[in-house]
Amino acid sequence: MTRKKVLVTGGAGFIGGNFVQYMVDKYPHYDITNLDLLTYAGDLTKHSGIEGRENYRFVKADIADRDKMMDLFQQGQFHYVVHFAAESHVDRSITDPGIFVKTNVLGTQVLLDAAKAYGINKFVHVSTDEVYGELDFDPDTFFTEETPIQPNSPYSASKASSDLLVRAYHETFGLPVNITRCSNNYGPYHFPEKLIPLTISRVLNGQNVPVYGDGGNIRDWLHVWDHCSAIDLVMHEGAIGEVYNIGGHNERTNLEVVKTIINALNQSEDLIEFVKDRPGHDKRYAIDPSKLTKLGWNPKYTFETGISQTVEWYLNNKSWWERIISGEYQNYFDKQYGI
Numbered sequence: 001m002t003r004k005k006v007l008v009t010g011g012a013g014f015i016g017g018n019f020v021q022y023m024v025d026k027y028p029h030y031d032i033t034n035l036d037l038l039t040y041a042g043d044l045t046k047h048s049g050i051e052g053r054e055n056y057r058f059v060k061a062d063i064a065d066r067d068k069m070m071d072l073f074q075q076g077q078f079h080y081v082v083h084f085a086a087e088s089h090v091d092r093s094i095t096d097p098g099i100f101v102k103t104n105v106l107g108t109q110v111l112l113d114a115a116k117a118y119g120i121n122k123f124v125h126v127s128t129d130e131v132y133g134e135l136d137f138d139p140d141t142f143f144t145e146e147t148p149i150q151p152n153s154p155y156s157a158s159k160a161s162s163d164l165l166v167r168a169y170h171e172t173f174g175l176p177v178n179i180t181r182c183s184n185n186y187g188p189y190h191f192p193e194k195l196i197p198l199t200i201s202r203v204l205n206g207q208n209v210p211v212y213g214d215g216g217n218i219r220d221w222l223h224v225w226d227h228c229s230a231i232d233l234v235m236h237e238g239a240i241g242e243v244y245n246i247g248g249h250n251e252r253t254n255l256e257v258v259k260t261i262i263n264a265l266n267q268s269e270d271l272i273e274f275v276k277d278r279p280g281h282d283k284r285y286a287i288d289p290s291k292l293t294k295l296g297w298n299p300k301y302t303f304e305t306g307i308s309q310t311v312e313w314y315l316n317n318k319s320w321w322e323r324i325i326s327g328e329y330q331n332y333f334d335k336q337y338g339i
């Protein structure tokens with residue numbers, strides 16, 4: 001049997017990192033290459049458990065480096081590309097949009113060119129529900145794959161641009177692609193600039209938790225391991241050229257999320273501090289995942305079981321997140337919040 005060769009971009013980050021571990025364990029007969037630039041969001045310590053495995057290797061490179069990508073694809077002869085690498089934080093895209101265009105738009109186009117030049121079975125582009133813009137608070141409305149693209153932040157605009165390039169390479173050059181659009185993830189190795197790990201780490205340190213505006217904005221939460229199993233299914237079974245939304249119907253207001261974590265840690269809700277709202281803050285996201293569930297996917301975690309697993313993980317892995325919040329992160333936090 002041919003060993004399938006899989007290139008995972010962004011495999012030192014949060015979701016890509018969980019996906020690399022999932023693939024290395026589940027498919028010992030596949031060769032997994034993790035390509036990552038190791039920006040502030042990437043770290044390899046999370047992979048100490050798979051380092052040295054026969055079916056895993058790491059390559060440090062920038063996806064926007066055309067020459068390096070052409071060489072890598074020529075040597076790698078990949079069957080699958082699963083593309084996570086991106087600048088991923090909305091707040092950072094508001095203060096510094098340029099790098100989002102370079103990595104998310106140009107970087108994706110470079111990868112598409114390399115895939116086109118050397119041939120692949122499938123290019124899975126990992127995108128986001130944020131490309132659809134926002135929903136109002138009517139609980140009966142959802143993002144479907146047919147919802148028009150209407151991004152509101154520089155981050156989501158850069159992801160939407162990359163989605164359109166992926167679509168265009170399929171339509172124009174026949175590149176075999178899928179686009180996935182997942183809702184908000186949480187779980188192990190989530191970088192503590194994002195709401196859930198920020199809340200857990202600050203509550204554990206007895207610090208205030210910044211909540212934007214009145215805390216009434218709604219996100220639809222999915223445990224990262226459920227996202228990994230969804231991508232596995234799309235990679236192997238997704239119909240070429242199709243878009244798949246991923247979500248588990250776990251809508252919560254930000255205030256509900258923060259209170260759930262504070263209560264799970266038996267701390268006081270007085271830690272909540274309402275701060276200035278995010279500019280252009282999308283009101284609500286909610287995914288209709290029925291196209292994917294018809295393909296055979298179902299999430300394993302509810303919001304309650306997933307949050308409880310995640311809080312436990314942060315309690316047991318303090319050294320990982322304490323190291324992250326002790327360095328450059330503190331400057332970022334002070335500049336962003338001033339609290």
Ligand code: NAD
Pocket residue numbers: 009010011012013014015016017035036037038039040041042043061062063064083084085086087088089103107126127128129159181182183184185186191
């Ligand atoms: P992350 O910020 O944790 O990780 C991004 C990774 O990409 C890091 O390891 C970083 O070093 C790497 N990277 C950045 N620029 C690079 C470059 N130029 N070349 C190579 N590597 C580079 O992000 P995440 O939260 O894991 O998100 C991964 C993907 O999933 C992104 O494409 C994001 O848009 C998408 N997504 C995220 C969520 C979510 O809730 N976090 C939900 C849906 C979709």
Ligand code: DAU
Pocket residue numbers: 088089090091127128129130182183184185193194195196198210211212213217218219254278285
């Ligand atoms: O929906 C998928 C998206 O989810 C992904 O595409 C992004 O990469 C990912 O970062 C995430 O984007 P959000 O902006 O929704 O995630 P974030 O954790 O930054 O914020 C979640 C909600 O919490 C949002 O409404 C803003 C709010 N928030 C966030 C922070 C960091 C706060 O109230 N306080 C905070 O300090």
